[in-house]
Structures are given as C-alpha cells and as structure tokens.
Amino acid sequence: MFSSIHHIAIICSNYQVSKDFYTDKLGLHVIKETYRAERDSYKLDLAIGSHYVIELFSFPNAPDRPSYPEAQGLRHVAFSVEDIEKTLRLLHEQGIETEPIRIDEQTKKAFTFFSDPDGLPLEIYQI
Incomplete structure (x- = not known):
C-alpha cells in the first residue's frame, strides 16, 4: 500500500x-x-x-502539547547516524544537550535523545 x-x-x-x-x-x-x-x-x-x-x-x-518520550501519540523523531560519538560532539558544540548514550537491547545499536526548542524528543540512532 x-x-x-x-x-x-x-x-x-x-x-x-x-x-x-x-x-x-x-x-x-x-x-x-x-x-x-x-x-x-x-x-x-x-x-x-x-x-x-x-x-x-x-x-x-x-x-502546547506534552511531548515526552513516553507520552501517548508520536513518541519521537529518529535520525540515523554513522558515528554517534561524532554526532554528539557536533551537537554539544552547538550547545545542544543530549542524554547519555544507551544500547538498544534488541539490536545492540547505540542511541540517545535530545530535544528541539519546543521539547519535541529527537533521537539519534547509530546504524
């Protein structure tokens, strides 16, 4: 479809x-x-x-709309990245705070979250 x-x-x-x-x-x-x-x-x-x-x-x-990772509705927008450490450095250089890196229990891939100016959760996921 x-x-x-x-x-x-x-x-x-x-x-x-x-x-x-x-x-x-x-x-x-x-x-x-x-x-x-x-x-x-x-x-x-x-x-x-x-x-x-x-x-x-x-x-x-x-x-306003609540936008937390566990709120009902759209959970987050995820961006794929080749190198999560490099991406974190670039985000931090822009003054963007991120959560600590986690490992997806299912895929064993690294990921983390940050927020846009309105608090929308954004994820970076290492491919």
Missing part, C-alpha cells in the same frame, strides 16, 4: 528559533520556505541530503 514515509510535520512555537535549530544546528537543508499571510504562518520544507523529511510550521497561538 505505502512506498515510504513522505514527511514529518512539526508545529513550532517560535519559527526563527526552530528554523535556526533545524537548519543551522542540525544541518537540514531548506527546500522551500513559504509565508502564508492569510494564516500568518510559515511553512519550511526541510531535507536531509536529497530526502524531503520535515515540514516545519508556525501558527499563531498554537496550543
């Missing part, structure tokens, strides 16, 4: 802060940035390499 996941949509509380986080700190590439005046809203299409992955939205007065 499905061939792949097309994208992940994220609504942020502060567009400029989140845009900086995802582009300048995490290194995602901007495909297209659109301001929709009728909604007073931005939509930022982001890619990893050539793969479209995230739509970053801003909406005025969007309500």
Whole structure:
C-alpha cells in the first residue's frame, strides 16, 4: 500500500528559533520556505541530503502539547547516524544537550535523545 514515509510535520512555537535549530544546528537543508499571510504562518520544507523529511510550521497561538518520550501519540523523531560519538560532539558544540548514550537491547545499536526548542524528543540512532 505505502512506498515510504513522505514527511514529518512539526508545529513550532517560535519559527526563527526552530528554523535556526533545524537548519543551522542540525544541518537540514531548506527546500522551500513559504509565508502564508492569510494564516500568518510559515511553512519550511526541510531535507536531509536529497530526502524531503520535515515540514516545519508556525501558527499563531498554537496550543502546547506534552511531548515526552513516553507520552501517548508520536513518541519521537529518529535520525540515523554513522558515528554517534561524532554526532554528539557536533551537537554539544552547538550547545545542544543530549542524554547519555544507551544500547538498544534488541539490536545492540547505540542511541540517545535530545530535544528541539519546543521539547519535541529527537533521537539519534547509530546504524
């Protein structure tokens, strides 16, 4: 039925802060940035390499939503990395705090979590 996941949509509380986080700190590439005046809203299409992955939205007065790894609903967004230690160093150089590295009991692969500016849990998973 499905061939792949097309994208992940994220609504942020502060567009400029989140845009900086995802582009300048995490290194995602901007495909297209659109301001929709009728909604007073931005939509930022982001890619990893050539793969479209995230739509970053801003909406005025969007309500808060709890976003903890064990809350109901979307648990987290996970990014695959070749070298978790190197990725952690790069995140820490950007001032991004991370949890300690853990090992997945099933796959024996290393992973850890960090948060975006709105507290959305993000995971890095060594492939």
